[in-house]
Amino acid sequence: EDKVVQSPLSLVVHEGDTVTLNCSYEVTNFRSLLWYKQEKKAPTFLFMLTSSGIEKKSGRLSSILDKKELFSILNITATQTGDSAVYLCAVEATPGSARQLTFGSGTQLTVLP
Amino acid sequence: KAGVTQTPRYLIKTRGQQVTLSCSPISGHRSVSWYQQTPGQGLQFLFEYFSETQRNKGNFPGRFSGRQFSNSRSEMNVSTLELGDSALYLCASSLAQPSSYEQYFGPGTRLTVT
Numbered sequence: 001e002d003k004v005v006q007s008p009l010s011l012v013v014h015e016g017d018t019v020t021l022n023c024s025y026e027v028t029n030f031r032s033l034l035w036y037k038q039e040k041k042a043p044t045f046l047f048m049l050t051s052s053g054i055e056k057k058s059g060r061l062s063s064i065l066d067k068k069e070l071f072s073i074l075n076i077t078a079t080q081t082g083d084s085a086v087y088l089c090a091v092e093a094t095p096g097s098a099r100q101l102t103f104g105s106g107t108q109l110t111v112l113p
Numbered sequence: 114k115a116g117v118t119q120t121p122r123y124l125i126k127t128r129g130q131q132v133t134l135s136c137s138p139i140s141g142h143r144s145v146s147w148y149q150q151t152p153g154q155g156l157q158f159l160f161e162y163f164s165e166t167q168r169n170k171g172n173f174p175g176r177f178s179g180r181q182f183s184n185s186r187s188e189m190n191v192s193t194l195e196l197g198d199s200a201l202y203l204c205a206s207s208l209a210q211p212s213s214y215e216q217y218f219g220p221g222t223r224l225t226v227t
Contacts, residue, residue, distance in 0.1 A: 034215060042117075042203055042218035043156075088156065100169050101146070101205075101216065103156035 002027040004091050006104035014112050017079050021107045023089030024071040033065055033072050034101070036088040043088055046074070079111045115140065117206050117219035125225045131192040134222045138185050138206030145187040146216060147179060150201040159202075162187050191224075199226045 003026045013019055025033065032050045036043035047056045049065035049072060056063050060079075065072045076083055086106040093100050118137045126132050138145050147159040158171040162181035179189040185206075191198055201223050205216035 036218075042220050045215050045217055048215045090156075100158050100161065100171070101148075101156075102158065103148075105155045 002091065002093055002100075002102040004089055004102050004104035006087075006089050006107050008107060009105065010108040010110070012110045012112065013079055015080055017111075018075065018077045019079060019109060021074040021076075021087050021089075021109070022071060023073070023104055025089075025091045025102075025104075026070065027091050027093045027102060029093045030067070031092045031094045034090045034092065035063055035072075035074050036090065038086045038088055038106070039084075046087075076109075079109075081111050081113055084109055084111045117204060117217055119202075119204055119219040119222050121222060122220065123223045123225075125227060126194050127227055128194055128196060130194050131190060132194060132224060133188055133190045134202055134204075134224075136187045136189075136204035136206075136219055138187070138204075139217055142206035142208055142217075143185055144207045144216075145181055145185065146205045146207075147187070147189050148203045148205065149173075150203060150221070151199075156203070159189065194226045196226050199224060 005024050007022045032048050034048045035046040037046055047063045052065055052067040060077045063074045086108050088106045089104045090101040120135045144163045146161040148156050150156045160170045160179050161168050165181045176192045181187040201221045203218050203221045205218045207216045
């Protein structure tokens with residue numbers, strides 16, 4: 001059974017801190033790993049990673065994938081209160097021609113002023 | 114470009130009833146996936162449709178079904194509702210092309226079963 005584990009489950013930091021969120025996975029037919037940010041509503045897409053060692057960056061957020069060790073990290077530098085959210089990691093597997101995302105339980109990030 | 118839309122946004126039903134939820138994907142997106150999100154289980158995959166065909170199904174009972182129309186709009190149906198079906202139901206669409214597999218989520222339908 002495909003499995004995605006995120007750590008820590010929750011994190012409380014102060015504005016300006018840097019945080020690293022972890023995601024490890026065990027899936028068959030791996031295609032990609034995705035990061036989402038979920039505030040009060042639906043998850044919003046952050047990154048999709050398919051290749052090891054290539055960092056994806058968007059402003060203060062960056063992410064990298066290690067396909068040998070089966071994990072990814074999401075870094076947020078100079079955190080702001082608006083970064084408070086649940087960060088979800090999902091792994092896409094492709095059984096046959098179909099697509100399926102398996103989500104981790106998320107990391108609840110709280111950024112205090 | 115308009116995002117993924119879902120209707121209704123909120124729904125209250127009683128046990129034993131059935132419900133139909135609707136999802137309109139982003140224009141041009143041909144793949145629609147459905148997820149159930151609950152506090153205890155997190156986000157769980159229900160099924161994926163592509164070109165009106167169900168390509169994959171998660172581990173849910175047969176009471177959960179869906180379909181996709183020729184314009185890529187999708188519906189999911191839950192029959193004989195149970196209290197445990199109370200959840201946020203999310204649909205996500207994607208281009209489903211090798212260069213662009215990221216999924217974009219709709220706002221969800223919050224279903225409460227009493």
